[in-house]
Amino acid sequence: MEDLCATILTTPDGSRTALSPRYGEAYGSRHGAATQARHVFLEGTGTHEHPHPHVLEIGFGLGVNFRATLADAARRGVALDYLAYEFDPAPLDVLGEVAAGGEGAGHQAWEALLTAWPERADPHTPLRVQAEGVDLTLHFADVLTSELPRQWASAVYLDGFSPTRNPEVWTPEFTARLAGALAPGGVLGTYSAAGHVRRALTAAGLQVERRPGAPGKRECLRAVRPT
Numbered sequence: 001m002e003d004l005c006a007t008i009l010t011t012p013d014g015s016r017t018a019l020s021p022r023y024g025e026a027y028g029s030r031h032g033a034a035t036q037a038r039h040v041f042l043e044g045t046g047t048h049e050h051p052h053p054h055v056l057e058i059g060f061g062l063g064v065n066f067r068a069t070l071a072d073a074a075r076r077g078v079a080l081d082y083l084a085y086e087f088d089p090a091p092l093d094v095l096g097e098v099a100a101g102g103e104g105a106g107h108q109a110w111e112a113l114l115t116a117w118p119e120r121a122d123p124h125t126p127l128r129v130q131a132e133g134v135d136l137t138l139h140f141a142d143v144l145t146s147e148l149p150r151q152w153a154s155a156v157y158l159d160g161f162s163p164t165r166n167p168e169v170w171t172p173e174f175t176a177r178l179a180g181a182l183a184p185g186g187v188l189g190t191y192s193a194a195g196h197v198r199r200a201l202t203a204a205g206l207q208v209e210r211r212p213g214a215p216g217k218r219e220c221l222r223a224v225r226p227t
Contacts, residue, residue: 067104
């Protein structure tokens with residue numbers, strides 16, 4: 001785990017993010033981290049209306065998307081299954097500081113995650129949390145070499161660092177694997193609207209739509225697996 005001391009950023013909507021020393025950019029949008037989580041991922045995939053979401057997240061980061069999703073599930077009284085991958089986990093104190101006072105921060109599942117957060121992540125030992133209708137499995141392994149579930153996810157949150165900084169998770173080969181993890185009718189959401197990302201998702205058999213972006217981005221993408 002890298003030291004992210006003194007890299008916390010407060011964004012215009014009042015939520016926080018932090019800089020990644022590995023990738024040299026912020027984990028979440030500098031223009032509104034929580035707003036992006038809701039607009040691009042929660043609402044963009046229809047997870048906010050799903051009766052029992054099964055979410056696969058690529059790039060758990062600081063847990064902003066997870067907290068937005070579990071807070072929504074708690075408000076609606078629905079169960080949530082959440083599977084995430086994070087190769088370079090942030091330190092516990094950064095997770096806690098970014099989340100403090102934010103949505104989902106008081107949920108038992110988030111508190112249990114902080115309690116169980118390892119000092120040194122083991123790629124062979126996922127973190128598992130079950131609390132208040134939430135079932136979270138977080139792998140610290142490299143998702144590029146991990147086996148993904150087939151036709152399991154009602155939503156995929158593709159939230160890796162930008163294609164210029166972290167190109168491996170935006171390739172046609174990997175996006176095809178993500179398409180295979182979607183259940184029929186499932187939706188992939190991502191903040192990137194780059195042409196090569198659109199083409200890769202289309203080549204994977206998904207129906208790609210451009211949507212208005214969150215603050216700071218003109219567009220984002222929604223990609224649906226046909227039923």
